[in-house]
Amino acid sequence: MLGLNKKDASLLLVVVILTMFAPFFLNPFPTESAMAQFNAGYPDLMQRFVIFGIFAIGFNLLFGLTGYLSFGHAAFLGVGSYAVVWMYKLLDYNVLPGLLLAVVVSAIFALAIGYISLRRSGIYFSILTLAFAQMMFAISYSDLIGRFLGISLTNGETGLQVYTSDPQVLLNDWETVPHLLGLIEMRSTYTLDLAGWSFDFNAGYYFCAFVMILAFYLAIRIFRSPFGLMLRAIKSNQQRLNYTGLNTRPYMLAVFVISGVYAGLAGGLMASMDPLAGAERMQWTASGEVVLMTILGGAGTLIGPVLGAGFIKYFENIFSKINENVLHTWFNFMPDGLENFVVAIIYPFIGKGWHLTLGLMFMMVVIFLPGGLVEGGQRIAKLLKRGKKDDDGANTATATKPAE
């Protein structure tokens, strides 16, 4: 099916089903119940799941396949966002021209940055990409190029947004929010109430999900292509490839640009959901985040980055919401002294302490589980000796060597 073998086709099918029915899966608890705080099925969060999924899939194409650790991928994310908002400002609120521009502009940036950074490998490559990203962050945060040209290009620290004074040559009267070809508004949501449960079906989410499935399909094709095989060869022994007379640079540059375009697309989708773009999207912590997602999910595997992105975004939201009072209600059944003790132990790791948990979790994964969640799943599957019966089977089939 679609040029995929059976295992890949079933993996793609699983992803399609998961994304299409996500509003159901993510809202398993009735709205009135105490467990409702674990629901993640609201539009904003679901959009972030898929957008960061795209970002991580793209990053994984570079890092998972070739082992080149880029620490500056957020630069392309920011560029994509700016491109989309500029299209809003110049044309109208239709997202398609913006996304197209985001793809083109991020490809150009990736080509330039990749051309220079890929002259070096290993730690030098990481630091070069980091330096470029920080440079672009500084440039857009202070709007240096804009100031140089005498216009407002990134609008500095305020962030780029649409003003009524902007040209918007194609704007119609009814346009106030981002939409797709005038057919659907991105923020329009249909809420289905079913006996205590409520499910949100958001147009923007489905648009992003559609793009993610396309991105995922493309990633599978790249993984299975001769091109993908070449990239893996670069990862396992670049020197030997060079000695056999092969120039690896064009391959590396191609995958760097593809991966940059994925990031640009993800950035563009962010601005499509919410017509804003800020420099903080480019900061190196944002680049670090996508590295965390990919490693946590399992670098070099197809489904890993998507899982990692969903995992981090879900827990970021849920953990941040839990506060001391919630903890006290949970451990209410314990004797008072013990309750306070348990709450005091857990408290540093939740709420504002979410980053601490994330850091610890990340360290644990790097130390004990270099293949990420996917490897963890495989190990459990092996332990249970279930073989290739269910989803784990699909994961096993697509998993490759853990990241290096």
Next chain:
Amino acid sequence: MDAIILQVLNGLDKGSAYALIALGLTLIFGTLGVVNFAHGALFMIGAFCAVTLQRILSISKVTLSETKKNFLGQPSEIKTPYVESWFGPEVGASIIDWSVPLAIIFSIPVMIIIGVIMERGLIKHFYKRPHADQILVTFGLAIVLQEVIKYFYGANPIPTGAPDVFKGSFDFGVMLGYEANAIIYPYWRLVYFGFSAIIIAAVFAFLQFTTFGMVVRAGMADRETVGLLGINIDKRFTIMFGLAAAVAGLAGVMYAPINSPNYHMGMDFLVLSFVVVVVGGMGSLPGAVLAGFMLGILESFASMNQVKAILPGIDQIIIYVVAIIVLLTRPRGLLGRKGVMEE
């Protein structure tokens, strides 16, 4: 001319911090071959050592005043730090006043212990793993350390003053024969520069003139052979890690009065310090120091108004631009050795 001298001086203190952190990074990289992303966190912990000591010294005994009353009519509280009641008010007050320099003594053992624990507990297991894994695990550790500090000290910067003697600035220009107020330089920044010069000299002297240093240098050049000669090189490298942590910590302690310590100061410095190390040449100690001062001074030159008038905002990107140019023209960095980190 006076403007140039002023910019050189301004660049010195930032350059000193870059040089010290880069020196520690290079020590770790040269000995253990590990890329330590948690080094900025060590710098930050050093700064918080100063904060902690100041707080410890200011622990006060609370007594009730017999004459003064607060607005509720109750006797108001008087806080007397214990050090003041032990050593008398004048000595006690000056001890608190000098808490940042005192923190140097306090921080050295603390930082060495933290460094040794880090190396033995975590990094030891990553020698055989790829560099990417080392980067990732130390990056995770940096996040954890940063969040732990944030949990205990809060997210706001904590002002930590230098001793009163060093407050204010002096007129450097008068000494060189310029008119008054042409070159004004804060005392503490001069102290910082002098201090870091001493530390750098001490590290080099330690490596150059002691037997221990000789063995370490031999180990940096050829670890295997030194091991075959029956020397326990791992133990020495662990101590070097502790030493590198102490250098970063001291840089942080003394930096506390210049920039109030906050939990993310380490990350801010780390990125730049990596750039410094790469520009200087991975594994080259003189290169790290040279590049640190060079980039610090370049940065302050770029923030001159005359330069900014031509290229607005160049001060924020100059370091990265220089790094990119250096890496493309001299891939090994300014003083990089052949055969180090060449993949």
